[in-house]
Amino acid sequence: MALHASEVKRDLVVLWSSTETLGKEYTYGTVHRNMESVFNYLGYRLKYVEVNYELSAWSKKNQIKNYAGVLTFFFDNKIKEVKNYIDFLSSVIENNIPLLVMGEWGFVNENLRKNKAEIDQLLKRLSLKAEFTEYDNPLLFKVLKKLDHVEFERKIKNELLRVVTINNTGPSSRVHLSIEVKGEEKPADVIILDDRKFFYAQRGFEIFENPYNKVSNWRIDPFYYFGKVLGNENPIPDVTTLNGNRIAFFHIDGDGFINTSEIDRTKTSGEIIISEILKRYSLPTTASVVTSEIDSNFFGTKKSENLAREMFRNPFIEVASHTFAHPLSWSMVPDEQDIKAYVDDRNIKKHKGPILAYKVSGYQMDYYKEVVESVEYINQNLLSKNKKTQVLQWSGNCRPPEIAIELVEKQGLAQLNGGDSRFDKTFNSYTGLSALYRQVGQYLQVYSGAANENIYTNLWQGPFNGFINVIDNFKNTDSPYRIKPINIYYHFYSGEKVSSLAALKSIYDWVLTQEINPLFASEYVQVVKGFESARIDKIKKNHFRITNNGLLRTIRFDKTILTPDYNLSKNVVGHFVKNNSLYVSLGDLDQTDIVLSNQNTSNVYISHSNSIIDKVLIKNNEMFLRGKANVPLEIKLSNGKIIKGSRGNFRDLKVAL
Template identity: 30%
Template sequence: MPVPLPSIRLARIACAAAVAAGLLAPGAAAQAQGRDAGGRAAAVPAPAAASAPAAPAAVKAVPRTVLALVDLREEQTIRLSRIHTSAELPLNHLGLSVVYWNVADGLPDLSRYPDLRGVVTWFAGEPFADVGAYVGWVARAMDSGVRVAVLGQPGIRLETGGRPVPLTLVNRFFARFGLRDDDGYSDLTYKSKPAAADAMIGFERPLTGALPGYPLFRKIDERFASHLVMRRGDDPATDSHLVVTGPTGGLVTDGYGRYYDAEYNRRQWILDPFAFFREAFTTDDLPKPDVTTLSGRRLYFSQIDGDGWRNVTEVAPYSAKRVLSADMVRIAAIEPFPDLPVSVAPIVGDLDPTWSGTPDSLAAAKALFALPQVEPSSHTWTHPFQWAFFKDYNRAKEAPFLERDGTPRAAKGEDHAAETAGEVSDIGRYALPRAYLQQPFDLDQEIGGALAYFTRLAPAGKRAVLVQWSGDTSPFEDALAAVRKAGGVNINGGDARFDADFPSVIGLPPIGLPVGAERQIYAAGSNENTYTDLWTNRFYGYQNLVHTIRNAGSPLRLKPVNIYYHMYSGQKAASLSALVKNLTAARAMELAPVAASTYARIAEGFYGTRFEPLGTAGERRWRVRGRGALNTLRFDHAAFTAVDFARSAGVLGQRHTQGSLYVALDPAVAEPVVALAATERGDIDPPAPVPYLIDGRWAFSGLSLDGGGFSVTADGYGDGAMVWHVPQPGRYAVTVERDGEAVWSGTATADADGRLALTVPVAGIPSGAVRPLRLRLRPADGAAG
């Protein structure tokens, strides 16, 4: 009888309850309804997962929320704000969840944020009518232990309307960062040069060329570290401390954090944002919920938007047979890769014969959904291009477009309406609000109705739960709520690029975007549109995805591998070749492939995860709550740190990569406990008294001791390559079961260090590991004692 390892997861929250719990920023009634004072989507955080168990009142979770103050009078939307586009990704990587507050609505009540770690600002102007009130607010925040990071303009030199602020009040603010403004400004910087600049400076771009003007900041508190000191000529008396961190947070002078190239519309970091925020918010003691890794390997997922489904391929010899692009993608890029899951999201309007579907387009969907590696998903019913158009919908708004929809014209003959539906027809212009306008827009039909439609098309046991946003991928709050109401998850948007054309981590978006009380989950990679000038030329361009994959994986693992494209990639020979190159490259990588909906759930879990410290201060032991589908934690600067299994529960495994320790949690344990201890060597797998997972291609759960060996449930795609660490070397018998019957058996040998590598082939196992298997490993020939 298996023994568990010793000592040894969304309903809408009412506004009032969410405010009381600190999940919504307090504000005007309009804000509580998901709007700011100007009627725009309110800058509020998404609710935590409703299923998360309530923490005991006596135990305070490790704070991991950062409150971003934005001025939506200036930046208009959170989606395009400086903090969201540039700072939130590094903050997410450090384990921090960002919520937003619009200072146009006044200053927030910090008591509404029970797990607040810090505040971040990045103003371009002077947003406060009463600077004194803001300076006092910052002081009280710091006095309560909340750290503050200031980038760009501090917002305290002028009041709204241009009224000057007394220097004594200005310096009261700067003193909190160990600085004093000497009321001077160096506007001619040709004689200025760094007197001191540490490794935090020159991250993506060195300080070269004409430098921005800067204020003269003198350091008055030696508790603060100066990362950049500028000097005019050779006079130390002119030294100005432009980047500092210390016990209350950090400050980066405007122009010295990020560089903007107006000619090429490119942004690059001068400052190392990971190092700056690490110091400003002291994140080394914080376990990091990680969305990039599963079973010790970099996570992989793929999704296809249905645009171009009915296009006739130009690829020989299939073009002569008038094969649809959707079928071409299946033939060339899905069927040959059964080990790489993909979520396929058609548009109902392209399939349903009462709209613009044909027998061929419908048959293409059924053939795709029948493949074991394909997850049925939805690209909506009518493919909205401009989601904001439907926020306050009435049919009269669409009247001017009713003669210009994507319905096939008789003149098209048998072309299956090539390039009429989806983004192919109006990409970058969006001449229509949606592809199909025959009937009035119905949000419930668009979201829940489409998911139900595709579930009916799929084989029994498969359910469509993922909505892949269409058009401008900018859903409004009610659209996101409709996904949740239908029991689904969402993805798309973000346009992640990190390559020669986008040479900065700024090209990588954060995990998601708060939209009112909901949250949009971004894709982890960009689709082929950004590589092909919005599908107008360079149809081979998507082959350059490999550069983003590489740069987003090393030296820091910032994103999973995501191959995201449209069905019109099956139309051109060049685009299809580029796609196959990407899939071939992915197949050669060490990955843990999952369905795209699984990634979306993991990403949602990032925001709900809470850590309760156990034991005394500095003991490095936490209970993990509310993580949902997220099953990896990361600890940075941890080459000589390992899991202490004797004081942990619900831990599957551990692996050191890039100087970090990745800890795999057991999905079968709702609230695992993770404890850390020092280990003497960083060049070998840490010893442990129990077996643990080092890495594997599959997902694992329910790890149990089983005599002198262990058993574990596994599921995944492709052959099950895996590496375990076991307490004793020797030969092990391996049995793989499904429903209690053995489907494969073999042996594997653990080396002298206890490292046991094996691969379970799926050939001959019905459904492979897509349906869960139970693995049993037992010592043979006296192994493990």
């Protein structure tokens, strides 16, 4: 019998409105800033379509049946082309594509009467009926029905501030939160779920944002609701784990390399970080320099150049550029938000042109010089012939335009930074976690895995030991959901203060108590790009084929009791279970077949390792391994045996079973 494989849909269309964002860019919106990390965790790639200007053309070029679902999220009701919008949502329903409507509908404005017949018909197809009457008097409200999962991170008690009347009429959909409005005949159904079909969460009941400090929290449980409406039985490309261990990567922005250290005023911050952190821990680290700060022709000295050369000679240091003059805004004409953030109050009104951290006499921002020439300077002046720059670490607001990113990609470099992801005592929510990347034209800008010490020290104003709180972030993103890797991301100026250096050492010491798989930053970028490119095909029940996954070597299955059948699977080297999820480890072949079974395997497999395992072969009761370790090698097998070795590449490593 012929097998008919079907591709697992991973692309989710997000409709957004540029009327709601300062920078007229989707990355300023709530979905990207506060929600996308959860969708990424569930395996989805979000494709943003601006509802007013892009939707019509997009609909003509793309078939909605090829997508996993559609999400709409609006704060306002300013959609201009209402008919196009309604037609699009109707096609979503006709094709049985899951639809998530959160926040406002977008058309509750002067178009409501004009398009009433079309709107009523759309709502009817969703088993809804609405008058869209708005009430904002909390004295009129009473909770009639409240199911689990509607108060995930924040309660609604004493926060019922606004309700819009809408009612569920369908037999298959279920109301999860219903609010009685005094004087209204029927209650307002503000959270509704129809499994694998439709989810609705009214504005104010999906995410809470504190109006004073802008800290937000989920009200609904996004893991539960998104999983229910989109389905959660498919395999998920996972960027947090490699061969059973949590991915950890370490990268340093070049700022402050030449600053005098208060710890020892005869030394620079760069010297302190090199001796007290890099040499002490010997972990794979991607270290960058701002070339105008190092170059003796600008702000540097012969000493700073020699120190950079010494640092880059270490085999566990990967070389990166942090640009030439450290642009704070990557726009040639900075917007109001960047001007307020980076220009002194006294100069805001008269400021013109780009904003640079390092004021080089006579220099105006030039993307080629910031990217290409900064890399050329490092390669030609600071490195030996057998070593080259591998990464460009974005500076300032980390919002480079496509033309700058293209220069990096054409150099064959990885590029990283942005996101400022955090989940700690101050930002105690999954909404503080960033997406994996920002789509800029045809390119991906991969975000860092965690916020750096500049964020935790209030832009280096203190407390200078504030970075210690990133440990809470690492803990919160590991359980109950391993949603982020570990990323120790900081600047050389952390070597200035006694307390900042002490915090950094405490963070490193804690990380070394964890089961980690240390990568260079360029390798993590490859993992994320593998998430974007990976294709998953369902061959038949419990049989999946993975291709185009690159260095992404972990596929996760949530809420399953099954495990790999190693005799039927191909390119599967191991597995382990965490948080009720099965993590399957892959080798380096172009195609992987994962066949799951409810039978316990008798095969010996890799449960955990701190290395990249490319291949495992078992023959005559011996295991042969090939791969690479960025730290001294450790491999734990399912039979309890532990293999240890040196860092570096290993081929045909033989282990008696």
